[in-house]
Amino acid sequence: MKAVGSYKSLAVNEPEAFLDVEVETPKATGRDLLVAVKAISVNPVDTKVRKRPHPDETLRILGWDAAGVVTEVGDDVTMFEVGDEVYYAGCITRPGSNSEYQLVDERIAAKKPETLNFAESAALPLTTITAWESLFERLGISKGGKDAGKSILMIGAAGGVGSIAIQLARKLANLNIIATASRKESSDWCIARGANHVINHYEDIPAQLDALGHPQVDYVLCLTNIAGYWKTITDVVKPQGKICTIVDFFEDGNLDLLKPKSATFAFEFMFTRSMHHTEDMDEINALLTETAAMIDSGELITTVAEVISPINAENIRKVHATIEEGRAIGKYVLEGWD
Ligand SMILES: NC(=O)c1ccc[n+]([C@@H]2O[C@H](COP(=O)([O-])OP(=O)(O)OC[C@H]3O[C@@H](n4cnc5c(N)ncnc54)[C@H](OP(=O)(O)O)[C@@H]3O)[C@@H](O)[C@H]2O)c1
Structure with missing residues (x-):
């Protein structure tokens, strides 16, 4: 072959x-x-x-x-x-x-x-598995609407994973989705897939969230560069909020930043089930x-x-x-x- x-x-x-x-x-x-x-x-x-x-x-x-x-x-x-x-x-x-x-x-x-x-x-498959497991398993978001109206910040949302994560979060959970994208075409792509708002990840994220009336969010799904966004994420997540990333963490990442808010951090790796035969x-x-x-x-x-x-x-x-x-x-x- x-x-x-x-x-x-x-x-x-x-x-x-x-x-x-x-x-x-x-x-x-x-x-x-x-x-x-x-x-x-x-x-x-x-x-x-x-x-x-x-x-x-x-x-x-x-x-x-x-x-x-x-x-x-x-x-x-x-x-x-x-x-x-x-x-x-x-x-x-x-x-x-x-x-x-x-x-x-x-x-x-x-x-x-x-x-x-x-x-x-x-x-669809790889990105769908990743998005689904991130939202409904690692972040524990209800697929039955119990979390409807809660807010999620999705960083790097116009890429492969974000393109389906936005849709699943909207259709199955009815979340208020704040996607990040840095260009007009990537921003339009996120809106077309159901994002409620788009902010620019290369500009001041807390200031943009403030302007939207969501200074803090219930969930963060970080689809890229967790190292670069870690401090911002820990600042904008709500007390008892939840954070998931699909990318490698960084050597000196400070998980202590989560303690005052009792916030949860989870990794998602979509090959876990297949490689460990769970x-x-x-x-x-x-x-x-x-x-x-x-x-x-x-x-x-x-x-x-x-x-x-x-x-x-x-x-x-x-x-x-x-x-x-x-x-x-x-x-x-x-x-x-x-
Ligand atoms: N753990 C897992 O199971 C798993 C599964 C799938 C993917 N991943 C990993 O997750 C990452 C994303 O995957 P993907 O398929 O969505 O990637 P992708 O399609 O290549 O993502 C491209 C998007 O990333 C955005 N982006 C690039 N640099 C950025 C930055 N510094 N800050 C914010 N956004 C940025 C761009 O948005 P703009 O053009 O608007 O800036 C672009 O639209 C990759 O590293 C991939 O290996 C992990």
């Missing part, structure tokens, strides 16, 4: 950072599905793993977002059949989705939304299934910014370069094999 991979840890412009290769098609066993990958999307994690040291120089296939068709099932599979159209992010400790066929555990896959094509579906790993199937239903009923709109074809080394390189600039709006998707 075709795949795009690399044997070395290289900068985005290095010729060998992305190679079109032929590898053996894997076989489905146990609870694995073998999926014919029709579309993929690229996330910042791809660029981070690409740059990670890779001393053994074996072929590394990146990619943690896909939509495709099940072509084979392992003996223990109970939730899917050959021919099902699925979407999933996969597991960080297994080969990624930048390949014509990929194995994925059935518990972390779901049937794709019926009203979306493969490209639109591939934009008992509730099938919650990922459940949340992706619920999201697909919300898409099909028109409650959620696409997060796709651009679809590029075909899936090959050169096109994946281009998207990595865009993402590394840190100015992506929504999701970049690649579709079809040559």
Whole structure:
């Protein structure tokens, strides 16, 4: 089968950072599905793993977002059949989705939304899992409306994760969403996805919150640069408020700043369930299934910014370069094999 991979840890412009290769098609066993990958999307994690040291120089296939068709099932599979159209992010400790066929555990896959094509579906899984777990599990926000009207500050909200987090927070929790974005196009994107307000993360955040009449917020979801925003976040979170971040903390981060407010801090890592095979790993199937239903009923709109074809080394390189600039709006998707 075709795949795009690399044997070395290289900068985005290095010729060998992305190679079109032929590898053996894997076989489905146990609870694995073998999926014919029709579309993929690229996330910042791809660029981070690409740059990670890779001393053994074996072929590394990146990619943690896909939509495709099940072509084979392992003996223990109970939730899917050959021919099902699925979407999933996969597991960080297994080969990624930048390949014509990929194995994925059935518990972390779901049937794709019926009203979306493969490209639109591939934009969703990784960011949806992240946003869902951040909002409803780490921050403990009610999906049933008990927290309606409470405020959330989402920092870096026009990116892939924010694009779906805004929508879930609005549709399922009816929160008052204060998104941050620094450009007109990223700001408009957040409003179009349901943000109630947008403020600029490069200007004085407390002053802008004051001007909106929300000097303090119930929740903060920090989607970027927690180090740079930490002091501000601890200033603007309400007493007993909650903070979640999806990015790495910083060496000398001072958690003591939370003590006077008894505020809660949580990390979200969307690969936790898959990499540790937690008992509730099938919650990922459940949340992706619920999201697909919300898409099909028109409650959620696409997060796709651009679809590029075909899936090959050169096109994946281009998207990595865009993402590394840190100015992506929504999701970049690649579709079809040559
Ligand atoms: N823990 C997890 O499970 C998990 C899951 C997914 C992603 N992540 C990580 O979360 C981060 C965000 O992911 P993503 O997919 O949303 O990224 P993305 O799509 O690349 O985000 C791009 C957006 O970030 C904003 N941005 C860039 N620099 C910023 C800054 N200094 N302050 C505030 N906003 C800034 C930009 O907004 P403007 O152009 O408006 O400035 C841009 O729209 C990445 O580091 C990713 O690796 C973690």
